[in-house]
Amino acid sequence: MSDILKPSRRAFLRGSAAAAAGLTAAGTARASDPDPLITETQDWAMVFGDGVDATPYGLPIQYESDVVRRNVEWLTADTTSSINFTPIHALDGTITPQGCAFERHHSGAIELRKQDYRLMINGLVDTPLVFTYADLERFPRENHVYFCECAANTGMEWAGAQLNGAQFTHGMIHNMEYTGVSLRTLLGEAGLEAAGDLSDKWVYVEGADASSNGRSIPMDKALDDVLVAFKANGEALRKEHGYPVRLVVPGWEGNMWVKWLRRVEVMDGPVESREETSKYTDTLADGTSRKWTWVMDAKSVITSPSPQAPITHGSGPLVISGLAWSGHGAITRVDISKDGGKTWETARLAKPGEKMALTRFYLDTDWNGEDMLLQARAMDETGYVQPTKEELRDMRGENSIYHNNCIQTWHVKPSGEAENVEVS
Numbered sequence: 001m002s003d004i005l006k007p008s009r010r011a012f013l014r015g016s017a018a019a020a021a022g023l024t025a026a027g028t029a030r031a032s033d034p035d036p037l038i039t040e041t042q043d044w045a046m047v048f049g050d051g052v053d054a055t056p057y058g059l060p061i062q063y064e065s066d067v068v069r070r071n072v073e074w075l076t077a078d079t080t081s082s083i084n085f086t087p088i089h090a091l092d093g094t095i096t097p098q099g100c101a102f103e104r105h106h107s108g109a110i111e112l113r114k115q116d117y118r119l120m121i122n123g124l125v126d127t128p129l130v131f132t133y134a135d136l137e138r139f140p141r142e143n144h145v146y147f148c149e150c151a152a153n154t155g156m157e158w159a160g161a162q163l164n165g166a167q168f169t170h171g172m173i174h175n176m177e178y179t180g181v182s183l184r185t186l187l188g189e190a191g192l193e194a195a196g197d198l199s200d201k202w203v204y205v206e207g208a209d210a211s212s213n214g215r216s217i218p219m220d221k222a223l224d225d226v227l228v229a230f231k232a233n234g235e236a237l238r239k240e241h242g243y244p245v246r247l248v249v250p251g252w253e254g255n256m257w258v259k260w261l262r263r264v265e266v267m268d269g270p271v272e273s274r275e276e277t278s279k280y281t282d283t284l285a286d287g288t289s290r291k292w293t294w295v296m297d298a299k300s301v302i303t304s305p306s307p308q309a310p311i312t313h314g315s316g317p318l319v320i321s322g323l324a325w326s327g328h329g330a331i332t333r334v335d336i337s338k339d340g341g342k343t344w345e346t347a348r349l350a351k352p353g354e355k356m357a358l359t360r361f362y363l364d365t366d367w368n369g370e371d372m373l374l375q376a377r378a379m380d381e382t383g384y385v386q387p388t389k390e391e392l393r394d395m396r397g398e399n400s401i402y403h404n405n406c407i408q409t410w411h412v413k414p415s416g417e418a419e420n421v422e423v424s
């Protein structure tokens with residue numbers, strides 16, 4: 001008999017249900033008590049359900065209506081230049097549905113029709129070109145899954161534990177399968193002979209929205225893996241993610257992923273725009289700032305249990321789960337600590353880590369019902385290990401906002417509730 005068929009974990013679950021006999025908590029009824037959900041014919045079995053086309057484009061069922069993006073009102077003065085957060089505490093797997101993927105706009109999400117879409121490539125190119133949406137569809141396409149993390153993700157946690165929920169501490173991230181044309185292909189179409197030596201050249205990319213969100217990208221990245229994307233998770237980009245076309249800059253901070261992409265200019269230096277000087281730079285302890293901190297370092301977070309996803313089943317079998325990612329490549333290992341970093345166990349990766357994409361991890365464990373200080377620690381293919389909060393502060397001081405990739409701690413209490421805490 002194979003191991004899976006032997007009575008083990010499931011017997012344990014039955015045992016815990018029997019122990020809870022008499023309680024009315026859902027899922028704990030004894031097998032010997034008649035369960036009306038089994039013995040009685042239910043309403044839904046006596047009528048017809050909805051026909052096809054009841055919802056030509058489906059929405060999540062009403063019972064999942066709390067799995068939505070949320071913003072933090074006090075963070076920004078209004079919602080047009082603001083951010084909201086992916087409900088990572090309630091999702092599983094790795095692909096983020098567009099409908100609940102965080103949004104970050106500097107001047108609101110604009111509505112741009114495909115017919116009105118134009119992409120200009122100009123500057124130090126042989127032939128300046130303008131592409132329509134239909135033109136883009138005629139170049140060879142690629143498909144890639146990548147995470148997009150705002151550099152400000154976890155930024156509110158520098159000074160101390162602040163926001164109570166993985167959605168708010170780590171939800172400025174999404175992970176989608178993009179379809180598009182490589183920027184390299186389009187630059188090649190315009191021709192880069194005129195640019196001469198490419199090693200010191202840059203591209204400046206900007207969007208069609210009022211903010212334009214212009215950013216400079218060094219040429220070697222532009223010619224490497226940057227994608228001009230028009231589909232996400234198989235369907236058109238949603239308006240809020242840059243319909244009809246956005247830039248995908250794998251592993252690099254979300255701010256460079258220009259939405260409603262309208263222009264790529266080949267230049268002989270960086271522009272030093274607002275978004276790469278007064279914003280998205282990292283102020284150090286001595287008041288000077290680091291710039292060009294493009295890559296998102298390896299990071300992880302436990303999504304369940306977490307403050308918005310408490311343990312509701314008491315002690316016994318417990319699935320601890322979370323997400324890990326690195327802008328430097330693939331995640332190779334994730335460790336989990338239940339005691340605030342004193343001891344570590346290696347988690348199971350649901351799939352081998354993929355480059356610059358979210359990796360799901362699990363630790364199938366037995367919870368003794370006692371306090372836990374839960375932490376996850378990610379490692380990537382470069383050998384880099386996610387730092388503790390203390391290590392990060394030693395290097396960077398406390399004036400930073402962006403690029404906080406420190407280890408997160410959840411205090412899980414005997415009640416199963418969890419709280420954002422700091423362990424130093």
Ligand SMILES: Nc1nc2c(c(=O)[nH]1)N[C@H]1C(S)=C(S)[C@@H](COP(=O)(O)O)O[C@H]1N2
Pocket residue numbers: 101102103104105106107148149150151174206207208209211212213240241242253254255256257258259260
């Ligand atoms: N044109 C344009 N592109 C933009 C922005 C913007 O406001 N305008 N915001 C940037 C920032 S700061 C981030 S983190 C990502 C967020 O992408 P999302 O809204 O699809 O999550 O888009 C980037 N691209």
Ligand SMILES: [Mo]
Pocket residue numbers: 104149150151152254255
């Ligand atoms: Mo961002």
